[in-house]
Amino acid sequence: MAFKRELFEVIAQLKSVGREVFDELLKPERLGRIKELAAKEEEYLPPPTLPEEK
Structure with missing residues (x-):
């Protein structure tokens, strides 16, 4: 969230x-x-998992 807020600013x-x-x-x-x-920040958003390659 902090990054997004700073980006907006x-x-x-x-x-x-x-x-x-x-x-x-x-x-x-x-x-x-x-x-x-x-x-x-108390909220933590983990990075998305990448789909496995086939």
């Missing part, structure tokens, strides 16, 4: 959905903030 700030959004989002200071907020 960057999109709103830059008024864009291009590569510059992810360039801004992946800056060390933003990632640190996301990690801190995520650590405080």
Whole structure:
């Protein structure tokens, strides 16, 4: 949830959905903030399982 919230804030700030959004989002200071907020969250969403290859 913290990542999605931060992503929304960057999109709103830059008024864009291009590569510059992810360039801004992946800056060390933003990632640190996301990690801190995520650590405080009680909700955990595990990654989806990938379908098995046949």
